[in-house]
Amino acid sequence: MNTIYLPNSFFVSSRKFLTDRLDTKSVFLIFSPDEYHRNGDQYFPFRQNSDLYHLCGINQEETILMLNHIDNEWNEMLFIKHIDNTQRIWHGEKLEKKDAGEISGIQKVEWNTSFEEILLQNLEFIDTIYYVETPNLISFDNCPTSNMRRIDTMKKEFPEKKFVAVNDILAESRLIKKPEELKVIRQAVAITKDAYEGILKNTRPNKYEYEIEADIIYHFIRRGAAGHAYSPIVASGINACILHYVDNDKIMKDNDLLLLDFGAEYGNYAADCSRTIPINGKFSTRQRDCYNAVLRVYNKAHNLYIPGNTIDFINEKVGQWMQEEMIQLGLFTQKEVDENKAEEPLYKRYFMHGTAHFIGLDVHDVGTKQTPFKEGMLLSCEPGLYIEEEGIGIRIETDILVGKTPIDLMADFAVSVDEIEKAMQSHDIAN
Numbered sequence: 227m228n229t230i231y232l233p234n235s236f237f238v239s240s241r242k243f244l245t246d247r248l249d250t251k252s253v254f255l256i257f258s259p260d261e262y263h264r265n266g267d268q269y270f271p272f273r274q275n276s277d278l279y280h281l282c283g284i285n286q287e288e289t290i291l292m293l294n295h296i297d298n299e300w301n302e303m304l305f306i307k308h309i310d311n312t313q314r315i316w317h318g319e320k321l322e323k324k325d326a327g328e329i330s331g332i333q334k335v336e337w338n339t340s341f342e343e344i345l346l347q348n349l350e351f352i353d354t355i356y357y358v359e360t361p362n363l364i365s366f367d368n369c370p371t372s373n374m375r376r377i378d379t380m381k382k383e384f385p386e387k388k389f390v391a392v393n394d395i396l397a398e399s400r401l402i403k404k405p406e407e408l409k410v411i412r413q414a415v416a417i418t419k420d421a422y423e424g425i426l427k428n429t430r431p432n433k434y435e436y437e438i439e440a441d442i443i444y445h446f447i448r449r450g451a452a453g454h455a456y457s458p459i460v461a462s463g464i465n466a467c468i469l470h471y472v473d474n475d476k477i478m479k480d481n482d483l484l485l486l487d488f489g490a491e492y493g494n495y496a497a498d499c500s501r502t503i504p505i506n507g508k509f510s511t512r513q514r515d516c517y518n519a520v521l522r523v524y525n526k527a528h529n530l531y532i533p534g535n536t537i538d539f540i541n542e543k544v545g546q547w548m549q550e551e552m553i554q555l556g557l558f559t560q561k562e563v564d565e566n567k568a569e570e571p572l573y574k575r576y577f578m579h580g581t582a583h584f585i586g587l588d589v590h591d592v593g594t595k596q597t598p599f600k601e602g603m604l605l606s607c608e609p610g611l612y613i614e615e616e617g618i619g620i621r622i623e624t625d626i627l628v629g630k631t632p633i634d635l636m637a638d639f640a641v642s643v644d645e646i647e648k649a650m651q652s653h654d655i656a657n
């Protein structure tokens with residue numbers, strides 16, 4: 227759980243990036259998220275807040291990071307959970323202060339029971355409280371995250387202080403991937419490739435979608451991934467037209483396509499991959515035509531991942547390219563496009579989602595559709611085509627590193643019709 231994936235020099239420089247942009251006489255605070263109740267006496271597995279991880283590398287619950295500027299310098303303090311012997315017997319070891327210090331590169335580590343007192347001592351000398359706005363998801367409307375609960379309480383307790391959210395600074399810091407991070411991300415991608423190769427070998431008619439999901443998690447866990455970076459989509463036939471299909475419980479029919487959207491989370495970083503393959507190992511003529519239409523756009527789109535472009539620009543461009551392909555596929559005519567008075571372009575009938583999002587510690591990472599690309603940013607490239615009336619759903623997705631020459635991190639994953647059909651020929655008969 228607290229395996230070290232990044233050297234503490236990485237976290238030291240993340241904190242410096244932040245504090246260099248903050249005013250003096252201030253304190254920055256961030257708290258771990260709650261552990262969420264599942265059912266009975268069970269909890270969902272804990273996942274650290276990505277900003278907190280980015281700043282100190284601690285993957286443990288009930289962690290607090292405090293950076294305060296007093297006496298002309300930044301003081302760093304980390305607060306971690308202290309457990310007694312009974313808890314140790316049931317739940318195992320937690321980080322000792324020394325371990326937490328080594329992981330984070332922070333000298334002063336205390337038990338979180340002393341946090342309130344230390345904060346109060348420091349507050350006298352400061353004017354501004356910096357914090358991270360964490361989302362209150364709709365379903366948690368009346369239940370703000372632990373981080374926001376604490377900040378909201380402080381806003382009431384200390385109305386004379388100035389409260390400033392620093393999400394934009396942290397987004398800027400997280401967007402450009404450093405070489406150390408890229409090493410971890412490439413490992414997430416390599417593990418995802420293993421799973422894809424397993425799928426190509428094991429997919430065949432009359433199996434259930436969940437058998438493929440089981441193959442994916444098998445490959446992820448056996449190489450040290452934490453698991454899925456997001457709920458995997460294993461959607462055969464018409465199910466592929468449900469964009470967030472996660473039931474994965476239908477039987478896979480002969481002559482249908484299988485759309486897969488899956489990615490490993492390794493060392494807190496996500497890989498994000500989509501592929502579409504023929505369940506019986508051979509594309510039909512129509513399926514191949516549709517697939518190649520998406521593939522041509524996918525290949526062309528890679529060249530857009532250069533400094534200065536934005537997600538908005540890519541969405542617009544790729545939408546237009548897909549529209550031209552849709553005309554060729556006979557889905558509508560150029561005349562219908564020209565005469566279309568609706569606000570939505572016609573291609574949105576068959577391609578309803580965007581082409582790109584940032585990837586990093588979160589699979590849909592920080593950054594906006596207007597953020598200008600810089601070298602070292604990582605984004606998905608995922609055109610798709612969903613023709614419900616034909617039971618065809620296709621998406622091809624890879625992760626691309628922005629640069630003067632963009633780098634496709636999944637360049638060695640089978641993607642052409644020939645590569646896919648060839649890989650599927652080596653079907654393991656015993657399965």
Ligand SMILES: [Mn+2]
Nearest residue numbers: 498606608623
């Ligand atoms: Mn994606």
